[in-house]
Amino acid sequence: MTPFPKNFLWGAATASFQVEGGIENCDWAKAGREGRVPVCGKACDHYHRFREDFALAKRLGHTAHRFSIEWARIEPEEGKFDEKEIEHYREVLRALRAEGLEPYITIWHFWMPLWFSESGGFKRKDAPEVFARYAEYVVDRLGDLCTHFATINEPYSHVVNGYVRGTWPPFKQFPYVTAVSLPNGNATTQVPYKNWWGFLDFFTVANTLARAHVLAYTAIKAKHKDIDLGIVFQVFLWDADNRWYNKLFARFQTWNMTTRFMNKVAPFCDSIGVNHYFYRRFGSAPKRDVSDTGWEMYPEKIYDSLHLLNRYKKPMYVAEVGVADARDVFRADYIRSAVEGTNKALEEGCDVRAFLYWSLLDNYELALGFDKRFGLIAVDFDTQERAIRPSAWVYKEIIEGSGRIDSSPYASTLRRDSVGG
């Protein structure tokens, strides 16, 4: 394996609501109070313990850290921004810099202020303008301490879970959802659409998110030429056996779930963050082990995700790969395989600049609550004690050997031609 470049960034990712604690004025907190998703409460209390957590990340050899800004803290009322909360994130950025960790900010990661969700969220007609105003404020106030920003995390996770499967706020469910079923929701809270055409929300909300990104990008770049601004996209990787109709379906889904959206936003991205969790093969498919979330594990397929998005010829960051594994029996191999897939993509010409594991800490895994443990660092949610998992030391060795690894279980399955689209 060719060594990674010297300035390649290594680290982990978190997101505000999942780790900070104490956020009560957003749609997910309300859904928790109503019993539709687990209550998040204090989470990891990272809002107060971020210094301690960054010191651990540094001990683990990390050189970068991805985190998100909580919109509900920054703009608690429509058009009113909270200086005190911006100052909090400035402190967070200073703490990262003090530990030598390069920050990568996600401006919006799934949850929204109540005033926005209650007035329609991304179905509001003026949602792109409202979002762009918030995004611009964030970069205006934090851009002197951070260079790398992404406007939106995983637009399709919000759209599919919120408006098709109905497992995340606003819980809209299309009755025939099994074709896009990805098992990360709790199945008790959905509200079926009254009419079949409710399903069109899937397209309208996705289009609105694309417009929100483009508007925010244009406004921000007009003022901040040197900021690296992009989006973080989760590739749902579709593949097929040799049957023509399966191949066709895989190609359609790749277009439907990736290129249709990315074609619109990529011209307005300086870089692209790539998240990888899911691979599905239509037709005959060999079975893999499953993680604690019940997801089959295909870490090496980050390789295909990177190749798929390399058509846009932008620098890319692996912004999330990760596994829920409370016993820590799969995680080290999972990371090895994902690093190897990333390395091979890099060797073959993809401009990959970072590898960020999801997640630094065990945290609130959305509709699945606190049992699904993705952390390099285990968290006891009663005492808030942190304990470094053995796999985190393996990751450290990989980082210090600049990504050189002895073996990964799935290396032989890496192949460039495996995805449709």
Ligand code: BGC
């Ligand atoms: C999201 C995270 C989430 C992780 C594991 C990604 O889709 O960005 O918020 O916790 O996957 O499900």
